[in-house]
Amino acid sequence: MISSLPPAPAFPRKEGGSDSGEEIRTTCPYCGVGCGVKVTVDADGQAQVTGDERHPANYGRLCSKGAALGETLSLDDRLLYPEIHGRRATWDEALDAVAAGFRNALAEHGPDAIAFYVSGQLLTEDYYVANKLMKGCFGSANIDTNSRLCMSSSVAGHQRAFGSDTVPGCYEDLEDADLVVLVGSNLAWCHPVLYQRILAAREQRAGKPRLVVIDPRRTATCEAAEIHLPLKPGSDTALFNGLLAHLYQQDRLNPEFLDRHVAGFWSAYQAAKAVAPNIPTVAAKTGLSESAVAEFYGLWGRTHKVVTVYSQGVNQSSYGSDKVNAIINCHLATGRIGQPGMGPFSVTGQPNAMGGREVGGLASQLAAHMDFAPEAVERVRRFWKAPAIASRPGLKAVELFQAVADTKIKALWIMGTNPLVSLPDADAAREALRRCPLVIVSDAVADTDTVRLAQIKLPALTWGEKEGAVTNSERRISRQRAFLPPPGEAQPDWWAMTQVARRLGFGALFPYESPAAIFREHAALSGFENEGRRDFDISALADLTDDGYDALPPVQWPLPRGATTGATRLFGEGGFFTADGKARCIAVGERSPAYAVDKSFPLILNSGRIRDQWHTMTRTGKTARLTGHIPEPYVEIHPVDALACGVSENGLARVQSRWGEVIVRVRTSAEQQPGSVFAPMHWGSPLAPQGRVNAAVNPAVDPLSGQPELKHTPVRVQAYRPRWHGFLLCREAIEPPTVEYRVSVRERACWRYELAGENVIGDWPDWARTLFGDDPGWEWLEFADAGTGRYRGAVLAEGRLQACLFVAPTHELPLRGWLAGLFAAAELGVAEHASLLAGRPRPGQRDCGRIVCACFGVGLNALTTAIRDQGLATPEAIGATLKAGSNCGSCVPELRQLIQEYG
Template structure:
């Protein structure tokens, strides 16, 4: 939907908050984005990633034309090749030899068509999604307790609560708009809701927390089982609710008592002080309005489903569910993880929240008029790629995701794809670890170019709208899938004129043989089944259910009404379950993976933005100083992180916020950005037996210094082909330059020749060099017309000048005499400004600027800093770091 000004209302393509965005395209083609003040998810606020969306829309690195066997071809040739390959596989090996692996980056309409094709026409359920990696344990836990995958909470509950418990969720960085909504509510309500954070690491979300429980990794269910016992002892059980609307409470209580029967028992098992556990239990027991927000720290576990049900047990027992300001709340990582769940995107689901029960299978087949239909669940993500490795799957189509970086045991995933007879990849990006494995590459449209819907974490369906033309030969995923379906002989069932028709069919299926009043199925958007294209284009955000001819249910489960045979929720009796792989003498530490503040997934979008890359330019390992000392690791050096499955080399970052015995490494970097930074090559492939979700938070590892012969960095206006001989390489986009962090185990004999060869394509009349042979330090710079073209700094160790001031020189049309004199020193001379590393990505405010303002102007609060420098006034995710800078400067 666009207005006369050319503004287009759309939805952010990042996390599951689902923020509304207004995009405006100028006559010169440039795009501006801002938050949509009318959208109910964000009311105009955007995080740093959303604010930088316009910086990620260039066509650099795009896959723009189909390729078969590495050669550019027409769409006709590429689609025929896909259809022929799939048909030959089906003929020779049957439908179970075919698989699709898709993504929460897809729009609901893309997702729907993919599932319809695979499950209803090819006849296998071997279609799974990367959402398996982030929230499938929540799906399994919801279904065990509620009978269906229903998220009962809403964002308004976060503002109405009196206590919010964040479990395994760094909301301040991963869902910053929601975190800011909580902080705004606290400011308006005199410190309510109180905030408790349960996380092994002291993250940015602890900045405003009233309590932080640095729990031992993997012990969440023990903590919540202990809470259930405490609620019982304190007479905080809502007996009326339990008796009227649930089953299995006493069995769950008995199981909890067996291993979490007292505060000392829980404290000992969770590695927490007893008084801290008692304080948390007391706060939960005495507060009626409690929301427990949980995310990947709970889900990404080999016992993630049990952790989810331990949380749900406490809310069911206390009746704190479905009412304003109370309930369990799973927040999703991807923009359309929820939409994928609605269309059956997981291998163990059918569309419209149906399963593989015989009645559901028959119902979906009738609605689709499908010639065949999958009658049993397919292979979940980890098992799917294991089947590829074993040769059981002969053809796999990967759409909109990068499993060679994001799946556990990622080296084995890459080997499996290299051995697979047919690998098809649909993507918008030409150079990813997964695209490199493809026999057929299909150019897909991306955000700003495609139309459809997404569903956020609170069940709100919003439109994503196109405001850019399709570049090259790129096409929407639904179109590609439909064209393949037509070539397979299913054209009549996939004859869609556009996404509006797909959405209308999706809505009609949700209402088909459904009766929301009778509690048949929770997901019903039948009110949208009759939408034509103009009405679809004008669709405004709404929260499901929205049945035809009736009002939607405002809240789920406040008065019971669960989607089980007797409409009662099920308590789940839980016992202690240790992680599949435990630390031992060979691998004594626990690896925890996750996200950083300003990046997203595998950098294919955020990696294009200089300011989003500035805060965390390299993959790193966050290590407690005690562990660093034990294993000989020093800050800022390179460290090898190894497990039984693989290894990575990353930068060491010593942090007292880390729990001793644990190591945290972000998951974003693939081979194109960091040659040895794929941390999921290290992660173990254990999965939850109920959900199939991988254990991304608990891999036994060891750490050791990685000591190359030399370290260095290169800054260059133009991208460089660094060539062979580097054992460590990280590529970062900066403002008007490219930054490369490099290292090698082989010494260089002639540094000057090496540097000239490296920068051979740089035009220039000026070459400045410095070489200290005794110290093993070399520095050089290429100049042209007074401008800095490139510079190289090399040393035997990691002690090299900061990059920020040098990077700033690339913004100059010509260097001053003083800047030129200071160039090879790598630091500014007197009177030369140096903003330092970026702290606030939204407004590009550096640490030196902040410290100087704090000192000179006596700024004592983040608000005071914001008033002077704007830092922290947009998404607020840098506020914890601002507070830390204030304290350090005062000290």
């Protein structure tokens, strides 16, 4: 039947949002750049979102995702009331059940039978309460976060090198540098505002900073780079060990800085020399030409102001910590750290990954950047007046879920994350949750892979509704402010945890009635018995009034008591947080991935993010302008490998590993390195049941950081040949048919479902009526050819298109764009009826093609036509004519490619 999916209850939003027309300054909930945004809610409740020109992270810039935030605030997919075993419950019932479950697990199995798995989407105050409850009341450190999956190798590398988890630089360094080296970072797509800041600086500074991109893939980021080094996957340590050896051999070190501020250089150099003694050896290990290696080493060595930016391509590895330290070694040896335009720079993936690190949201940290040294444990115990205190690290993300599978963990509370999509070996994690006696999930979304397996569901607030703080990649704390009232019965995460703590007898430790009260305690702990010995100190904010907290502007830490401004850079004059105040160069030996390719699995799978989607798409999947660029999960493969595997452009492929498989669309690209394939990680079961790429990703982890090897899984790729292919478009969302391949896509005026099946459908008209219903008032337009297995059917109500289904024996089907556009028409004429049956646009009607510019909804066909017919030869000319590329700039690399191809 054509109908909406079961609608969310029509709970009105509670009072408490901003006044109509009031401008609220808050922060974006996506990546770690931490962009400031301004939000105005009109009288109809629609939110208008623009960049905050006063925020120092972005100065008004927004990427395509941030610009579309106002389109993601609907309540139709929300979890709006508590549930216990699938039935609606009151908050008191749900909280009592959570507390009883924890009480029983503690009594029968001890504190390590309980675990929290939290998220970089939480605000700092939520994180703080979770950490205090687990480590200071339960007495276990079994709290970890999905940030483990994106930046924990940087944490480990910082701690080894600096004695603390300290990012030494700031965003201005990217503009002040003469050379920016991007390692394992598709900055143009994953942190586009930072990328645009670099490009803007180049225009003002006559081409500086120069750009070098080190990445096995040729990504959109390479478009503006002077050098792209497509090294073999996993060979980063060889490249940077070779750089360290080269710097020593060419007398490019800073002996004074080394002598005064660094220890361990000689052992690090000896290890580097043993692995990569010269340029020919580095070239052989990395697959690069000797001239390319020599050019890079020469440029890095000659350029004083160098920033090396690294992200998931470095961190997400079974030896990511060593990759991080190999990079940091080069900066320490040359003294290129903590000064304007120089330093190693980790850019984080999530909006509050840094804030989670500050409060001890990782199982390997305690609180306020303290570790589990006995004196630190005792210090935190005294500050909290804790009845129990964790004295050793807990289970990190992957091993935590392994402990759930082994039934060692009896009660697990998951907050604001979807691990059954984001964890490696995700099917094993799903089976683990199915066997767990108590799974509690706090989430804003009613249907995710993880929510489906929760016995207790707690409705949480989300962006726009909750109050708190976040910290971005440059140590800048910003306020996230509410501008909408809470919907239904949703509550803040800190409130739910506080209520559970009180039920368990810990009420005296959890007196909080506001985020401001939590923040003040967090700030006070950061300065408690600190006296400059610890890097994280924001005690200057410990006495903020509620009004002061509400008005808090973006500030960088450290900000110790008495300070009025935070430190922009650290370590330029030494002052590392080690016992002797010196940094450590770390000896990094020969490293190889945990699993190697072989005849059965000859290709390397690299997973990652795409331009317009975020994590598991629970927010970005709601807006058509973000789904239009890349609507389906896919595997990108070099044409040579595609030929060898028997797969072709736009066909379907099965990607298999030792752990699992996915069925995805094929995209061939000469910019993909032969021997490797790429697949995005965003799709979960609600949108693409066969598209959960992490079901195929290996669960190997870095032994120090616990970060998974998400960039290197041996796989095989084979053609998937179902009996039929099809798609259906519906004005309203429906429960799609259960077939072997299915992807749900939000269009502007309808829903689209891409389908393929292995079972022969005997009667397509009858199948269509089963899907859509058969109201006597409807008009059916149909074409069926049983001999060729083709069917086209459309349903009209009072002349308006309600749904259509197209089926063929191959993936070669009509274009979807013009069909989706018909749903916007109040009535279809005779010409449109004919074009529906013919499966092609009528004369004069054009398909816009897939969306290239998400900010303005500009399609591929409109762009190619304008480039050809109007002679548009620059992205600026395209922007002036069609607006594409004139906002966030994320699509500019693709515009340049189109100009080259069609100009």
